[in-house]
Amino acid sequence: MKVALVGQPNSGKSTLFNAVAGYRSLTSNFAGTTVEYTHGQARVGGEVLELIDLPGLYSLTPTSPVEEVSRDYLLAGDWDVIVNVLDASQLARSLELTLELLDLESPLVVCLNMMDEAARKGMTIDTHALQTALGVPVVEAIAARGRGIIETFRTAQDIASGGSRPHAFVYAPEAESILARLAEKIAEGALECGGSTPPWNKAQQERSIKPPLWSDAQQERGVELLPRNKAQEESGVEPPHSKALRALPCTVLDCSSNCCGHGPAVEGQQGPRVTTAVAELPVLPPAVSPPAALHEGQFQSPITNHQSQLAVFPPPRFRALQWVQSDPRQVRREEPEMAPMVEWAQAGIAVRTGQPADAAISSARHAACLTLFERVAHVARPRADWREQVDRLAMHPVWGYAVLMGVFLGFFRLIFDVGKLGEDRILNLFDALVAALAQHMNAQGALFAAAKGAVLGTAGAVAIVLPYLLPFLVGLAILEDIGYLSRVGYLMDAAMHRLGLHGTATLPILVGYGCSVPAVMATRILSTRRDRFIAAFLAVLVPCSARMTVIFALVGFYLGANYALGIYALNILVVAVAGHLLALIWPEISPGMLMEVPAYRVPAPRVVALKTWWRLREFVLVAFPLLVVGSVVLSLVDFYGWQHGINAALSPLTALLGLPRSVGLTLIFGVLRKELSLLMLMQALGTTHVLGVMTAAQILIFTLFVTFYLPCMATLASMMRELGWRLTLAASAALLALAIVVSLAARGLMLLL
Amino acid sequence: MNLYEAGDHAELRILLITGGWEVRRSFNQMGIQPGDRVRVLRRAPFGGPLEIDNQGTHVAVGKQLAEKIRVEVLP
Numbered sequence: 001m002k003v004a005l006v007g008q009p010n011s012g013k014s015t016l017f018n019a020v021a022g023y024r025s026l027t028s029n030f031a032g033t034t035v036e037y038t039h040g041q042a043r044v045g046g047e048v049l050e051l052i053d054l055p056g057l058y059s060l061t062p063t064s065p066v067e068e069v070s071r072d073y074l075l076a077g078d079w080d081v082i083v084n085v086l087d088a089s090q091l092a093r094s095l096e097l098t099l100e101l102l103d104l105e106s107p108l109v110v111c112l113n114m115m116d117e118a119a120r121k122g123m124t125i126d127t128h129a130l131q132t133a134l135g136v137p138v139v140e141a142i143a144a145r146g147r148g149i150i151e152t153f154r155t156a157q158d159i160a161s162g163g164s165r166p167h168a169f170v171y172a173p174e175a176e177s178i179l180a181r182l183a184e185k186i187a188e189g190a191l192e193c194g195g196s197t198p199p200w201n202k203a204q205q206e207r208s209i210k211p212p213l214w215s216d217a218q219q220e221r222g223v224e225l226l227p228r229n230k231a232q233e234e235s236g237v238e239p240p241h242s243k244a245l246r247a248l249p250c251t252v253l254d255c256s257s258n259c260c261g262h263g264p265a266v267e268g269q270q271g272p273r274v275t276t277a278v279a280e281l282p283v284l285p286p287a288v289s290p291p292a293a294l295h296e297g298q299f300q301s302p303i304t305n306h307q308s309q310l311a312v313f314p315p316p317r318f319r320a321l322q323w324v325q326s327d328p329r330q331v332r333r334e335e336p337e338m339a340p341m342v343e344w345a346q347a348g349i350a351v352r353t354g355q356p357a358d359a360a361i362s363s364a365r366h367a368a369c370l371t372l373f374e375r376v377a378h379v380a381r382p383r384a385d386w387r388e389q390v391d392r393l394a395m396h397p398v399w400g401y402a403v404l405m406g407v408f409l410g411f412f413r414l415i416f417d418v419g420k421l422g423e424d425r426i427l428n429l430f431d432a433l434v435a436a437l438a439q440h441m442n443a444q445g446a447l448f449a450a451a452k453g454a455v456l457g458t459a460g461a462v463a464i465v466l467p468y469l470l471p472f473l474v475g476l477a478i479l480e481d482i483g484y485l486s487r488v489g490y491l492m493d494a495a496m497h498r499l500g501l502h503g504t505a506t507l508p509i510l511v512g513y514g515c516s517v518p519a520v521m522a523t524r525i526l527s528t529r530r531d532r533f534i535a536a537f538l539a540v541l542v543p544c545s546a547r548m549t550v551i552f553a554l555v556g557f558y559l560g561a562n563y564a565l566g567i568y569a570l571n572i573l574v575v576a577v578a579g580h581l582l583a584l585i586w587p588e589i590s591p592g593m594l595m596e597v598p599a600y601r602v603p604a605p606r607v608v609a610l611k612t613w614w615r616l617r618e619f620v621l622v623a624f625p626l627l628v629v630g631s632v633v634l635s636l637v638d639f640y641g642w643q644h645g646i647n648a649a650l651s652p653l654t655a656l657l658g659l660p661r662s663v664g665l666t667l668i669f670g671v672l673r674k675e676l677s678l679l680m681l682m683q684a685l686g687t688t689h690v691l692g693v694m695t696a697a698q699i700l701i702f703t704l705f706v707t708f709y710l711p712c713m714a715t716l717a718s719m720m721r722e723l724g725w726r727l728t729l730a731a732s733a734a735l736l737a738l739a740i741v742v743s744l745a746a747r748g749l750m751l752l753l
Numbered sequence: 754m755n756l757y758e759a760g761d762h763a764e765l766r767i768l769l770i771t772g773g774w775e776v777r778r779s780f781n782q783m784g785i786q787p788g789d790r791v792r793v794l795r796r797a798p799f800g801g802p803l804e805i806d807n808q809g810t811h812v813a814v815g816k817q818l819a820e821k822i823r824v825e826v827l828p
Binding site for chain 2: 491
């Protein structure tokens with residue numbers, strides 16, 4: 001049995017998932033995307049459940065690629081039951097997704113998570129009343145403390161095997177008849193397999209309908225929350241709101257029937273806006289010329305085959321809702337055949353409600369949620385909350401930035417202290433291994449060279465991963481789960497705007513100071529391809545810890561710490577200019593920051609551990625093979641003495657920058673691993689006393705070039721994954737050009753001085 | 754008056770969300786709709802975002818978006 005876990009971000013969905021599925025779970029990408037979901041198995045009551053933890057989504061009308069993929073997964077219907085996880089302390093808002101899920105008219109269980117949090121906010125929730133109103137089972141839970149988890153999955157099992165299917169909510173009665181017409185057309189199209197099948201419906205499924213288990217409870221619902229089918233069945237076809245419908249002004253839909261007579265009287269009450277809307281209504285396309293659909297007795301139930309054993313999934317009414325709420329421009333562009341129909345429906349709803357169709361539907365749903373909330377929840381005075389005090393400091397216009405600096409300085413300090421401890425030991429270990437190999441193999445052979453390369457490549461990979469990346473990822477997961485990263489986004493939004501980005505892009509760039517690989521991975525949280533590209537480019541431009549080693553070991557050591565800090569200052573300037581330029585080349589379309597600021601939470605160790613493990617595994621899979629293979633190749637280059645050829649090939653570049661010819665190869669090594677350029681420099685020059693061979697100016701230029709030129713191989717691999725090869729190639733070319741420009745400028749400046 | 758111009762800590766009611774489909778959709782996702790009662794909790798410096806409280810949900814709203822929300826001050 002497949003259980004899909006669906007919930008808004010920060011609803012504790014993953015905590016629920018991890019509590020039962022845990023370390024045996026896997027992360028996978030949705031086909032053809034970088035969007036990940038987690039899946040795993042859990043044994044509940046003797047049955048193995050397959051759990052799918054979808055990325056958080058606020059609604060089924062997505063605004064980000066992540067949400068889009070989750071929505072598409074749901075609509076493909078490859079699951080038996082949905083568990084909708086709600087943050088009980090945000091009940092009113094969370095219910096909006098629940099109502100949309102009800103529109104799927106498929107087995108659904110609501111898990112009311114974080115009941116403790118709700119209690120802290122002074123909320124008491126009548127779960128029974130909520131269950132009655134929604135018509136689906138509602139289970140209380142505190143997933144972080146392991147409460148209600150098994151009950152949730154047991155209920156899901158019961159619901160899925162009982163075949164109970166909830167009814168959709170009628171939240172926008174004015175729109176219902178138009179939706180019914182649209183749904184009917186869609187259903188016809190779907191059965192004929194016409195060209196107007198929406199993209200998500202490719203994996204259309206047929207599902208059998210069984211009588212709902214929960215229908216007895218539905219009589220208790222109020223009028224505005226009446227399930228459509230029930231209402232129609234009881235009142236003998238005509239739903240209670242259809243009278244109101246007919247009293248509304250004429251629409252194109254109505255005009256072909258004989259109800260036009262009473263239009264003007266009502267229009268007067270509706271104000272001039274409605275009248276203009278009527279005037280602007282498009283001509284109804286002939287293909288969908290409606291019959292007297294709104295006539296008494298002919299009102300069509302959106303689920304036309306409710307009594308039959310088979311139904312199309314997703315239900316036609318749901319699809320009609322999706323179409324009506326979609327962006328008309330996008331419909332016209334992507335589904336031109338569907339466009340006239342959709343525009344007709346949108347115009348009709350706009351006329352009846354006096355607002356755009358999508359706004360009409362969403363505000364009606366919002367209102368239904370608030371009504372529902374007021375009915376089932378009571379809010380007393382919240383208990384005094386220390387977290388509000390924390391935000392007074394952490395989000396303060398002055399002290400907030402001090403806290404931010406402190407947190408990140410402390411964070412990086414910790415990583416380097418921990419990392420340094422581990423790195424030396426690990427490298428020593430591998431050096432000993434190479435020495436041992438040398439004793440057992442022909443130390444002059446090509447095989448030994450290759451083996452040595454493989455061992456050193458592994459050493460490099462392990463020496464980055466274990467000591468630096470591990471504490472970094474743990475720290476990042478903790479900061480993320482506490483909820484601090486949203487505060488960082490809030491504080492940094494204004495500054496990031498100058499780089500053509502939003503506050504949410506702060507994280508990848510800050511992470512870039514540690515390591516470019518997780519920084520590039522972190523761009524995934526951004527909603528547009530443009531933002532992801534700019535953020536990744538700038539994050540890669542920022543000197544990572546490996547480049548920091550080069551900067552401090554060369555410039556810091558030979559020229560003094562002030563020069564080293566000067567490189568950092570110059571880098572910030574270059575990042576700012578590059579961000580500005582990129583924003584000019586690729587202008588912004590996203591409207592600005594709109595981000596939930598979640599309440600602070602104590603991170604669950606299990607979730608932190610799992611997050612770290614998944615990210616670490618991803619890095620290992622991407623970077624390890626590249627590092628090992630690259631290292632073997634370079635060993636062989638060294639063995640066969642090809643470095644002269646490479647140095648000759650790179651001589652135009654080294655000559656241009658005024659560097660010794662022998663540093664050419666080190667730049668190639670630098671692509672493999674940035675700090676290798678330091679080691680190889682010393683090897684290439686045949687001395688550890690660099691100042692004896694290179695001038696101070698040459699050291700500075702070399703370091704500048706290494707700081708800005710191509711990112712390392714592991715970073716390039718993650719960029720390929722996140723951005724695709726075209727943008728990676730474009731970014732690499734731009735970085736190389738930038739490095740040359742900066743180094744040349746430095747050279748020219750020094751010649752002048 | 755738009756949301757960005759509204760004073761901190763005052764009880765406000767959202768009258769209208771201007772702007773196109775994307776703007777409405779983004780606000781809808783955060784559970785922000787005309788008719789809602791909101792309060793500005795604080796604002797980031799240098800034209801940064803506002804933090805607003807909407808029925809216990811805290812949302813950071815950038816300046817450009819905040820200017821698209823028309824509000825009235827509740828007595």
